Amino acid sequence: MSLRPRVIELAKDYRKTHAPLTPERLVRGIGASLSYGKLPEGKFGALVPEKNHIFIDQESAPKRQRFTLAHEVMHFLIHNDDDLLSELHEAYEGKELERQLEALCNLGAAEMLLPGEVVDEALARKGQHPRLVLELTELHQVSEEVAIIALAERGPVPSIVLMAGSKPLRVYFSAKHPHILDRVSRGTGFRRDDPLVVASETGLPQRTKTTLPNHAVPYTLEAYPRGGRVYAVYMELQT
Ligand SMILES: [Zn+2]
Secondary structure (H helix, E strand, O other): OOHHHHHHHHHHHHHHHHOOOOHHHHHHOOOOEEEEEOOOOOOOEEEEHHHOEEEEEOOOOHHHHHHHHHHHHHHHHHHOOHHHHHHHHHHOOHHHHHHHHHHHHHHHHHHHHOOHHHHHHHHHHHOOOOHHHHHHHHHHOOOHHHHHHHHHHHOOOOEEEEEEEOOOOEEEEEEEOOOOOOOOOOOOEOOOOOHHHHHHHHOOOEEEEEEOOOOOOEEEEEEEEEOOEEEEEEEEOOO
């Protein structure tokens, strides 16, 4: 079995064994200790394996903290799964290994907090639309990151899902389907005439064909502005 389904299995088992996944139960499940404090800009949590300790950024929102916790628990679970770990090291190295590991921990964390079946059901009902990020967030009390990861992974058309905010508009968080090669990192900005900027400035949803910032491949974009943020799904063009 490839890495992604195995990571999802690990996360599912953990959820079933330790539900309900309150922060306390999340940490207790791996026998770790937990503390909160200040982390450098852009860092939300850290696992110290030698001390079996998880450190969480005190300034992020509670739902974001819970996602970070689940992410750090996934680091622990993957770290302690010899088969998975050796397969990961066979497939990747260096920076790409790091990137893949982070993406796998995100994937597992999302599955822990938001079961895949729930996401599939929402997708079947409403289609691959950025409104779903908010719907899943509100209905299931998870952070936007969790909903974004799950939608990017499970959407029937391979896509990149992201949220952006601030002025000038920049990317806060994004996730991509494994078949998509383009990636956008946190902090990426947009051209002034980008449809996401238009959505942000007019408050009107946008549906159009466009490219990601700094990329050439065109996608079908659905952009949905709300609460000072823009949620977007960039779907691979269907031929
Ligand atoms: Zn990590």
